[in-house]
Amino acid sequence: MSVTIFVPRETTALALGADEVAARIQGEAAARGVEVELVRNGSRGLFWLEPLVEVETAAGRIAYGPVEPGDVAGLFDAGLLEGSNMPPLCQGPTESIPYLQAQQRLTFSRIGVTDPLSIDDYYAHDGFRGLRRALGREPQAIVDEVKASGLRGRGGAAFPTGIKWQTVLGAPAEQKYIVCNADEGDSGTFADRLVMECDPYLLIEGMTIAGLAVGATQGYVYLRSEYPLAHEIFNEAIARAEAAGYLGADILGSGRRFDLEVRLGAGAYICGEETSLLESLEGKRGMVRFKPPLPALEGLFGQPTVVNNVLSLAAVPFILSRGATAYADYGMGRSRGTLALQLAGNVKRGGLVELAFGTSLRELMEDFGGGTASERPLRAVQVGGPLCAYLPESQWDLPLDYEAFAEVGAGVGHGGVVMFDDTVDMAEQARFAMEFCSVESCGKCTPCRIGAVRGVEVIDRIRAGDNREANLVLLGDLCETMVDGSLCAMGGMTPFPVQSVMKHFPDDLQR
């Protein structure tokens, strides 16, 4: 009888040797004359255990990790195929691993469980239920469902998704578009990548529902070129979905059309900003557009366009299949549903943690993350990407909620949590924020284009002790100018990490 073994095919697992582990398993099975069915699943997102090998047994899937290629023969000897409990690699039944069990996975319920490219697998795990529901409903009813769910854009701006869809639905036009922002450029974030690599049909389903809701027949996924595996897997998923009738001219025989294409970015952080992204999709430099007009009214090629992040669109199938209330029941205040948190940087147990809004940052970093990887004291945490503040210990008890974070000048952004231990030089981090902006600014407005360059220079003078007090005042002024005068969030938010260093870690600027 053949035994099913799962070895992830996902960027982080591969970066840690999953392909070699898979090859060793096949070699070992062949040498021993045992029949093994090797499934390349997605990752569960428990990265400190990657490569995480799972074995299907009568008692469910048993997990082993982190498995190095050299461990494989020993695992076979010790009874891997029977799911034997062998410390330290055996983690027991996968679903009982506390890190996973303590999560509230709505969007990510399938990742790591299924073979990402198998439509049958997707279908067997509740896939396309939301799409089927949507096909039987009027566009307005779909939009109403999304509105009632309280879903807000997960890309960072947190704008209510249903309102955006309503605007596009109400805009008369021959052609409308759904554009998925998959330019996940924030350091510390990888949830979009996980969706595309580990559960690609989820995004296809979400985008198709969006198309049905607003009357758009063409979708584009704007994917960053830094994600080659996501590109490969998602393109294959589109081809298979088309062949199976889930995309194309006649979705599931309904007579409704939706086509989908991936467009590759070319290494420009600014193209995560929605108007720059649209320019780039049109084949131009990714220069920010003035708003208004809103993309919902005049977006891609001048037509009404829904621009949503991967995670926003990936939340939609659950909302349609289980109902708005089921989603809205999770969360706190005006932050409804779940948030895909990504534990990164100097963390012992890094990975994806999907939880309802409201968990405190400290719980997340300690209970899930287990503290720093270096086992040194944690000193600073950057939540929400390179344009967001560094939080000192006094702010770690904040609940993860859009409003609570906004109140202290911080942001939840795309849910990335990057931890730093006490060896970090915060002046260096402040300098990097400005340097990053100077590399990545689109150049359209002066505060961002010139301000970032001057920011690096001023911080260099401060660090060199050159006229320090006067330069600190100048840095404060420069930050204010950029916040107030920049055209978009790139220049407008670059000062946030810098200001947070000035406020919470002033000693580092005095060394």
Add this chain to the structure above:
Amino acid sequence: MLNSTFQPWTPQLVRDEIDALKHKPGALLPILHAIQDRCGHVPHEAVPIIAESLQLTRAEVHGVISFYHHFRTAPPGRHVLQICRAEACQARGSRALEMHAREVLGIDYHQTTADREITLEPVYCLGNCACGPSLRIGDSIHGRVSPEKFDRLVDEMTTQVLEVS
């Protein structure tokens, strides 16, 4: 794609890629990707051909090529090695890795080793943020890259397998 097997560019190759993609709305980026994937760079001589085919000015095409970090106008080395410079990797020692890489290779970012083996580039996030420092060689991402692991990877890249007849 950051592959190591590139073809020499010809006007015909450029025209073929343009013809295959110009029907797409907003075709310029896909065309530039296609050319660079095959030749390793977008040669200056391709600019007027692209401009004419898409009815753009040369300045417009050049402006797009130079805007994006991914596109290059000179051929890279046999391997393109990108080191992640972003915050999550910084928190795990990428600054030390960068210094080590520059020292070992004897080049700075955007440069190619004298033997044309390796081009070194910065990258801002490969999405491997829980297991940094990260780097990318070709289309492969590597995690938890210590200086020792870096040396091993460079060795593997530059060691030629000798055919013994």
